[in-house]
Amino acid sequence: xxxxxxxxxxxxxxxxxxxxxxxxxxxxxxxxxxxxxxxxxxxxxxxxxxxxxxxxxxxxxxxxxxxxxxxxxxxxxxxxxxxxxxxxxxxxxxxxxxxxxxxxxxxxxxxxxxxxxxxxxxxxxxxxxxxxxxxxxxxxxxxxxxxxxxxxxxxxxxxxxxxxxxxxxxxxxxxxxxxxxxxxxxxxxxxxxxxxxxxxxxxxxxxxxxxxxxxxxxxxxxxxxxxxxxxxxxxxxxxxxxxxxxxxxxxxxxxxxxxxxxxxxxxxxxxxxxxxxxxxxxxxxxxxxxxxxxxxxxxxxxxxxxxxxxxxxxxxxxxxxxxxxxxxxxxxxxxxxxxxxxxxxxxxxxxxxxxxxxxxxxxxxxxxxxxxxxxxxxxxxxxxxxxxxxxxxxxxxxxxxxxxxxxxxxxxxxxxxxxxxxxxxxxxxxxxxxxxxxxxxxxxxxxx
Amino acid sequence: xxxxxxxxxxxxxxxxxxxxxxxxxxxxxxxxxxxxxxxxxxxxxxxxxxxxxxxxxxxxxxxxxxxxxxxxxxxxxxxxxxxxxxxxxxxxxxxxxxxxxxxxxxxxxxxxxx
Numbered sequence: 001x002x003x004x005x006x007x008x009x010x011x012x013x014x015x016x017x018x019x020x021x022x023x024x025x026x027x028x029x030x031x032x033x034x035x036x037x038x039x040x041x042x043x044x045x046x047x048x049x050x051x052x053x054x055x056x057x058x059x060x061x062x063x064x065x066x067x068x069x070x071x072x073x074x075x076x077x078x079x080x081x082x083x084x085x086x087x088x089x090x091x092x093x094x095x096x097x098x099x100x101x102x103x104x105x106x107x108x109x110x111x112x113x114x115x116x117x118x119x120x121x122x123x124x125x126x127x128x129x130x131x132x133x134x135x136x137x138x139x140x141x142x143x144x145x146x147x148x149x150x151x152x153x154x155x156x157x158x159x160x161x162x163x164x165x166x167x168x169x170x171x172x173x174x175x176x177x178x179x180x181x182x183x184x185x186x187x188x189x190x191x192x193x194x195x196x197x198x199x200x201x202x203x204x205x206x207x208x209x210x211x212x213x214x215x216x217x218x219x220x221x222x223x224x225x226x227x228x229x230x231x232x233x234x235x236x237x238x239x240x241x242x243x244x245x246x247x248x249x250x251x252x253x254x255x256x257x258x259x260x261x262x263x264x265x266x267x268x269x270x271x272x273x274x275x276x277x278x279x280x281x282x283x284x285x286x287x288x289x290x291x292x293x294x295x296x297x298x299x300x301x302x303x304x305x306x307x308x309x310x311x312x313x314x315x316x317x318x319x320x321x322x323x324x325x326x327x328x329x330x331x332x333x334x335x336x337x338x339x340x341x342x343x344x345x346x347x348x349x350x351x352x353x354x355x356x357x358x359x360x361x362x363x364x365x366x367x368x369x370x371x372x373x374x375x376x377x378x379x380x381x382x383x384x385x386x387x388x389x390x391x392x393x394x395x396x397x398x399x400x401x402x403x404x405x406x407x408x409x410x411x412x413x414x415x416x417x418x419x420x421x422x423x424x425x426x427x428x429x430x431x432x433x434x435x436x437x438x439x440x441x442x443x444x445x446x447x448x
Numbered sequence: 449x450x451x452x453x454x455x456x457x458x459x460x461x462x463x464x465x466x467x468x469x470x471x472x473x474x475x476x477x478x479x480x481x482x483x484x485x486x487x488x489x490x491x492x493x494x495x496x497x498x499x500x501x502x503x504x505x506x507x508x509x510x511x512x513x514x515x516x517x518x519x520x521x522x523x524x525x526x527x528x529x530x531x532x533x534x535x536x537x538x539x540x541x542x543x544x545x546x547x548x549x550x551x552x553x554x555x556x557x558x559x560x561x562x
Contacts, residue, residue, distance in 0.1 A: 296489075312559075314489060321489055334484050392503065392507070393510060396507075
């Protein structure tokens with residue numbers, strides 16, 4: 001079923017099993033997650049007719065849980081964008097704010113949920129790509145702890161940063177979906193078992209084990225029951241760096257939501273995290289560097305657009321990549337190649353890794369004195385369509401609040417905080433300790 | 449790429465505005481963009497070279513702020529874990545070749561190495 005806001009690239013139904021936790025529900029899947037026999041384009045002309053011969057682990061788990069996949073959702077090309085305007089299949093319009101972008105890069109996933117065309121969706125979050133569109137479309141999105149969810153079958157953009165995460169209208173709905181997709185996977189060596197990785201705050205009894213594991217560690221994966229809205233005694237740290245840069249209308253909505261949490265029994269304090277000022281730069285250096293390596297595989301030989309030219313093979317590859325990649329992808333691959341090239345590695349990549357370690361340390365320290373950290377998800381309201389494409393720096397800087405979380409490998413949730421006076425959705429981000437998904441789900445469920 | 453003194457004007461603070469772009473504009477020339485594009489195996493037409501030269505100056509100027517980041521000691525987050533090789537089920541040859549534009553005798557067929 002096509003949508004008038006261009007939410008799907010391929011609207012082909014994939015039926016799941018008859019029974020399971022998600023039986024009777026539809027879960028749309030971002031088009032960079034492999035689906036056996038259904039084309040998977042990554043929003044790129046390069047993979048216009050690529051049909052994966054296997055399912056991603058998360059897709060296997062969705063089907064085993066009884067979900068129906070209504071289609072593959074539109075996205076920024078290879079996940080590179082904050083507005084879902086760089087897709088080779090055209091931009092997505094925000095169903096919750098017509099004329100505005102849905103956020104990105106999982107803009108199609110958030111849009112189909114916001115429009116009610118799917119019960120939930122999977123997105124991927126490399127620097128905010130689940131949380132940003134969730135915030136802009138007025139729905140809930142979770143970026144899991146690095147290693148909680150298998151990336152097997154996800155077409156890689158920046159492996160050290162990205163996670164697959166759920167988008168749903170409510171925190172409980174997102175938590176239910178997270179329960180289905182979380183858990184270790186032999187085919188992704190970076191996955192960890194939350195029961196062994198120190199998941200805390202477990203008060204659930206019935207061991208709802210992950211994927212294929214046994215259920216001996218109790219309720220480490222019982223995310224849905226954590227959505228009980230109980231924030232009495234919750235201590236919330238608020239990093240001033242992530243609030244001061246926000247638009248006034250965003251800041252106002254954010255503080256109203258914090259007041260709501262306080263009224264329900266939470267307490268707050270402000271923290272200074274100086275390292276966060278360098279997050280966007282560090283994120284883009286690392287993400288572009290990893291992208292330059294990951295996207296080297298698209299040469300038109302094994303898959304992808306082929307020039308079919310004769311002559312020197314390097315020239316042949318260069319022509320098929322010229323034709324298959326869009327402007328933003330070329331730009332990031334080239335900048336990443338530059339940052340890693342001889343003479344520049346120390347200047348950019350090493351400094352970015354230092355910033356990453358610093359951010360991780362400051363987050364860990366802040367989470368010693370707080371259960372969760374809160375900020376606006378995005379410092380801006382949804383841009384008007386076409387507004388930011390010509391100004392990439394503006395687009396990059398909009399990622400100021402989401403990128404630090406990926407650099408620190410931590411979990412975060414975006415929940416609707418309210419709307420501005422102009423009726424534009426604003427998201428509130430809650431960041432938790434590693435494998436502390438329950439803490440952010442519990443806190444977020446007090447608002448949505 | 450070989451000249452060594454391109455970090456001379458360490459623009460700090462919030463770079464990325466026009467001032468930063470102007471300061472660093474001299475640091476990126478079209479030839480450098482062509483060289484990187486060659487390394488990355490992406491052909492660029494002349495318009496793209498021009499656009500990416502401006503873009504490089506703007507973005508790299510912004511990245512300069514990373515020079516302020518102090519050296520941070522961190523424990524390595526990755527360690528090598530060894531295990532014996534085991535044979536598992538995998539894709540068939542036919543499935544593996546399904547998306548290739550050209551194949552021959554069960555192999556991928558690439559452009560000629562002239």
